[in-house]
Amino acid sequence: MGQKVNPISFRLGINRSWNSQWHSGTHYAELFHQDLQIQHYLESVYQRSGVLVGDCQISRHPQQVQISLMISEAVRKKGIAVDAQKVQLTLEKLTKSSVSFSVQEVSIWNHASLLAKEIGRQMEERQPFGILLKKAIQSAMNSANVEGIKVQCSGRLNGEEIARTEWLKEGRVPLHTLNAKIDYASSRAYTIYGVCGIKVWLCMKS
Numbered sequence: 001m002g003q004k005v006n007p008i009s010f011r012l013g014i015n016r017s018w019n020s021q022w023h024s025g026t027h028y029a030e031l032f033h034q035d036l037q038i039q040h041y042l043e044s045v046y047q048r049s050g051v052l053v054g055d056c057q058i059s060r061h062p063q064q065v066q067i068s069l070m071i072s073e074a075v076r077k078k079g080i081a082v083d084a085q086k087v088q089l090t091l092e093k094l095t096k097s098s099v100s101f102s103v104q105e106v107s108i109w110n111h112a113s114l115l116a117k118e119i120g121r122q123m124e125e126r127q128p129f130g131i132l133l134k135k136a137i138q139s140a141m142n143s144a145n146v147e148g149i150k151v152q153c154s155g156r157l158n159g160e161e162i163a164r165t166e167w168l169k170e171g172r173v174p175l176h177t178l179n180a181k182i183d184y185a186s187s188r189a190y191t192i193y194g195v196c197g198i199k200v201w202l203c204m205k206s
Contacts, residue, residue, distance in 0.1 A: 003175055007184040007201065014178050022060035031060070037094060042069055042087070049082055052121075054106065054113045066100045067091065072114050073105040109143040112200040113185035119151065119198050120189035129157045129166070137170050140202065148172040148203040155189075155196030163194075173203045181206060 008016055020035050035058050043053045046069075054070035084101075091099045108114035115136065122132050133151055140149045148171025156163050174180045181204040189196040 007175060007182040011178060011182065015181055019055055019057050021058070024060075034095060038067065038091065041090065041094065042067075045082060045087060046071055051082075052108060052114050052117045054111050064098045064100055065091075065095045066102075068102050068104065070104050070106050070111065070114070072108050072118075107143065109140045110145050110202075110204070111185075112183040112202045113187075115140065115202070116185045116187035116198045116200040119153070119200070120187045120196075123153075123189035123196055123198075124191055126191070129153065133166075133168050137168055141170055145204055146171070146202060147205045150201040152199040153196060156191070156193040157196065159191075159193045171203065173201050175201070 012018065020032070022031065024031050038058060039056045042056060046053045052072040054072075056070075057068040059066045084103075088099060088101050091101055106114070108118050119132065119136055123129065133153065137149055137151060140146050148169070150167060150169040150173045152165065152167035154163065154165040157166060173182070175182065183202040183204060185200050187198045187200075189198060
């Protein structure tokens with residue numbers, strides 16, 4: 001069962017929490033759609049600046065909406081600036097409420113969503129698939145917080161005529177152990193040969 005089910009939803013309420021933390025009655029669908037709009041807007045703003053966007057956590061209170069966004073820490077090295085005040089005003093206009101917006105810079109090697117997007121970005125730049133995957137796994141395993149990693153890619157890898165699925169694994173990734181801290185994400189790479197799917201499992205140290 002652990003091999004098929006989404007590792008994050010499998011652990012909700014155990015060692016994972018929901019990205020959207022709020023309750024509603026009759027306006028549930030409207031607020032859920034609003035959460036999706038917020039995520040799409042923030043992703044488009046930062047991706048235009050070349051920044052990878054990770055998890056977006058949203059919690060709603062009677063007088064305020066709190067939004068916390070994770071982005072890749074390379075933003076400072078590239079000297080990329082995002083108009084935070086403009087983003088704040090747009091979010092308040094979208095939610096029709098006061099917004100507390102915070103951004104956290106994190107290492108891509110400690111977050112599955114950022115790592116999957118980085119692998120996809122390099123595949124779109126036509127980097128050799130085998131070398132790319134080995135470098136990503138080695139860099140992740142060198143991180144102090146990572147205990148194991150598994151990466152799966154499918155599609156016309158390296159432009160081959162027949163689509164195939166390849167995966168590499170290193171370290172410990174116990175998908176059946178509910179207490180294990182497993183981070184999971186999937187992404188897509190839009191190459192000139194077609195769409196390639198990327199899945200990343202990270203086992204974090206307790």
